[in-house]
Amino acid sequence: MISTTPLVFIVDDDVSVRESLESLVECAGWTPETFSSARDFLARERPCAPCCLVLDVGLPDLNGLDLQKQIGVDRTDMPIIFITGYGSVPMTVQAMKAGAIEFLTKPFDDEVLITAISHAIDTSRIALAREEGMRTLRETHEALSRREREVMALVVSGLLNKQVGSELGISEITVKAHRGRVMQKMNANSLADLVNMAARLGLPAAPGR
Incomplete structure (x- = not known):
């Protein structure tokens, strides 16, 4: 405080x-x-x-x-x-x-x-x-589950939900669910917000990207 x-x-x-x-x-x-x-x-x-x-x-x-x-x-x-x-x-x-x-x-x-x-x-x-x-942004990101962090990294790299699912071996519907929780937990109003947050956090590029 x-x-x-x-x-x-x-x-x-x-x-x-x-x-x-x-x-x-x-x-x-x-x-x-x-x-x-x-x-x-x-x-x-x-x-x-x-x-x-x-x-x-x-x-x-x-x-x-x-x-x-x-x-x-x-x-x-x-x-x-x-x-x-x-x-x-x-x-x-x-x-x-x-x-x-x-x-x-x-x-x-x-x-x-x-x-x-x-x-x-x-x-x-x-x-x-x-x-x-x-500090708040880092703590919020760290509170995401491992899968949510993986989805976030792929989404902000520019992949579509279907492509994210293919990368992770999960269904597009599951990707949408994870993506929705990521947006909610990170308090992101748009994809642009999420991309900006990832840049501020200095997140590494998604594997293979």
């Missing part, structure tokens, strides 16, 4: 910056969590809530760009906003190419950061909803 309360993670080794940003985030109506190092942040369990990371580049243990590399694959639902006191063009380009949503040089206007955080949280919500949708 996805929590509706947005979280804003703040990672900065300067306590005054952490406290200032914590207050700013609270005033904006979000829940802040602060960390003094990248290692401390990595030890935090991944949340199931809209979130973003306000990340200082120059951290003492693991710098912000290296942290971005570590979490970029696993936490696509957590956009990163970089903050730094000594930004450079190559550094900014590297961060943005790796998926950062914003790169701000200190001192920055509070409203600029608030706008960036708001955008990041909206992006996070969309990513989480997409993940939840995929």
Whole structure:
């Protein structure tokens, strides 16, 4: 279950910056969590809530760009906003190419950061909803019987019911029954819906196709 309360993670080794940003985030109506190092942040369990990371580049243990590399694959639902006191063009380009949503040089206007955080949280919500949708789709497909999955694979590959029956050694009437249950269980309104679901699931092509 996805929590509706947005979280804003703040990672900065300067306590005054952490406290200032914590207050700013609270005033904006979000829940802040602060960390003094990248290692401390990595030890935090991944949340199931809209979130973003306000990340200082120059951290003492693991710098912000290296942290971005570590979490970029696993936490696509957590956009990163970089903050730094000594930004450079190559550094900014590297961060943005790796998926950062914003790169701000200190001192920055509070409203600029608030706008960036708001955008990041909206992006996070969309990513989480997409993940939840995929999770539900996978679970629904896995709940199909083996025969239903076989019929679905052949149907989405473009075979007619008669051809599916021939492939599986069952009657056309039986194929129709399995196909109807597949459509119902997968909540597919049309064959096009079912084909789209199969593509999203990355299902392999049917045997021999």
